[in-house]
Amino acid sequence: MADQKYPTPLLDELEKGPWPSFVKEIKAAAKAKPTAEDLLGQLELSYEEKISHWKHGGIVGVMGYGGGVIGRYSDVPEKFPNVSHFHTLRVNHPSGWFYTSDVLRKLCDIWEAHGSDLTNFHGSTGDIILLGTKTDELEPTFNDLTKLGFDLGGSGSVMRTPSACVGQARCEWACYDTMALCNDLTHLYQDELHRPAFPYKFKFKCSGCPNDCVASIARADLSIIGTWKDDIQQDDAAVSEYAAAGLDIQKDVCDRCPTKCMDWDGKKLSINNRECVRCMHCINVMPKALRPGKEKGATLLIGAKAPILQGALLSSVLIPFVPADELLETLKELVSRIWDFWGEYGNNRERVGELIQRIGMSAFLDAIGLDPVPEMISAPRDNPYIFFQGEDVAEGTAEDEEVQNEATVKETK
């Protein structure tokens, strides 16, 4: 492009090749928007110098909210004045990321009026990301968004924008209505989403089955993963069709079952459903023949987080099964107890998973009033350093027990 404001020989290399190019996207926006043009210039500089040219620089946002905007400033504003402020708005997506062409165009119109013309569909928490505008455009953008029926998502020490897999809208395996639950939780906790009051962030993610398409076990403080209690629904005629079509049921299904609870005699597939761990493999391979059972619900797991600070965690089982129609009520009840305890005992920047690591799962269960069950562990402890509770030892007193609960620092390595 001859009339480009800054030459971008390095970035131009990223217009080549079969995969869609983000550089083409920025250039498309740059035709109308000096902001995008300067972004291109600054990005080229980063490519030359192998370093980011952004800096933080104070909190920005919209009136009455403590989050939803990521403030960003150029550290070379003299060179690229149009990105001297380049703040990003997180806009809460509709559950399941469904849109009509009409609403997408209206979102584009709003961003054309107020921002850089650049977006992310979507940010990794799930929000629509409107990438880059000036401080004084934030409030007008927000007003137009709310008129269209959209609101900001979360950032900072808040409940982050919950997300859900496509669930019952287009997946036969969804064991509960993920999109409805996600929408209900988001609306229920608007205050917690917009106004930071927690020690750190808190995420809900709703997956309809153990395939976990929104990675809730890896990313959510509270992971809600659909499952079933009764037997896998089995259509023997369809099993035979798969076999006739050339699927090696012994090798590709039975031998891959993690608990070896399936048996194929060449004609009939038998599943020992009491030994099935609901891993989804056989169902994934034979979707026409096998389906999750009819007694549906979800497993609630707690505590996933990224490595900061004490190392990453996957969520672990908190409640093995909640029936689908009791999920919302159970979660409300449970979450209020978790948030109360975490709010009081969590250190600054301590995710709930780390609080549990610090005080031990047993103390956490005591605090939120849940009984321990064997589904919570992969194996019982293998060390003898058991801290018996006051009431369980002869000379124990009530105070001892309280001290135990409050102490919350026992190491359980």
Add this chain to the structure above:
Amino acid sequence: MGTQTDRLTDIGPPHYEKFLHPVIKKNYGKWKYHENPAPGVLCHVSETGDRIYTVRAGSPRLLSIQTVRLFADLADKYSGGYLRFTSRNNVEFLLDNPDNIAPLKKALTDAGFPVGGTGNAISNIVHTQGWVHCHSSATDASGIVKSVMDALCDHFTEQKLPAKLRIALACCLNMCGAVHCSDIAILGIHRRAPKVRHDTLNKVCEIPTVIASCPTGAIRSATVDGKPSVEVIEEQCMYCGNCYTVCPAMPLNDPENDGLSIWVGGKVSNARSAPSFSKLAIPFIPNNPPRWPEVVDAVVNIVDIYARNARKFERMGEWIDRIGWPKFFELTGIEFTRYHIDDFKNAGLTYARSAHLRF
């Protein structure tokens, strides 16, 4: 607040039902099974006999409104105006008329958006902001993603791998994206603690705020050349950039020392084996923009070796579990170093604690 009585707040996101295709609304919760007639195409069949077709295409995630409008136009033309995005930044069009599949695929491909990402393929790379928007990035995100996907595009548009293969990229170890549980994770890393600018620190930042910002307590106050400042206990720094966020006199980014690491064998799904974290394969590759050829080669090599050696349905981590890590390093030709041995908390959990060895 009183001045703006019509200002709406806390309305939450719009209800998804408004955006659902009529066939989806009618068959919500009634889906019976699905088929994968071609790469990038799904057909879901309801108990009522209704069918909805999905056409999935890759996107760069960073989209101009021009492209979003293009998607809207394609949706109007081929899918009644209904579309959605996936958790891995693909765009999906929802069609009730199978005759529209072929023309829509052609329109997408012609516009530069490959159709695929279903089944035993490599789907889009989940990634973060990088030099496009983040101050603590050790590398760019979009540029590496583009370069790697250019090389792996055939694995997106075809389904010829033993199992699904999920790649993710985060531009620093804060990992704002789902990377740590990926078959292949590309992770930007800093290797040096922030360099304190003692001459300006006291002028531009509040020392107690800087000290408090550090999650590991690695920062303490110090007097340098008579000026109040701070020092960083290097062994305690995890390169998280929090101090730089609150104080520009604590720059962390360093063109010579920042770069990439590659991790393998993680997964999120519960299918067969339990979800697991990605493990270190390559501790460091220097930044080499604009196309990071060393990173691309490393990823392509791992994908190729995996594709040639894994059994049907074996994800990267399941394959490595079967053959063992020594064999993984041998087959891929990746050098095993002291950095592969964990020395963080609970490190011993990853040491070999049996005589089960493969030779």
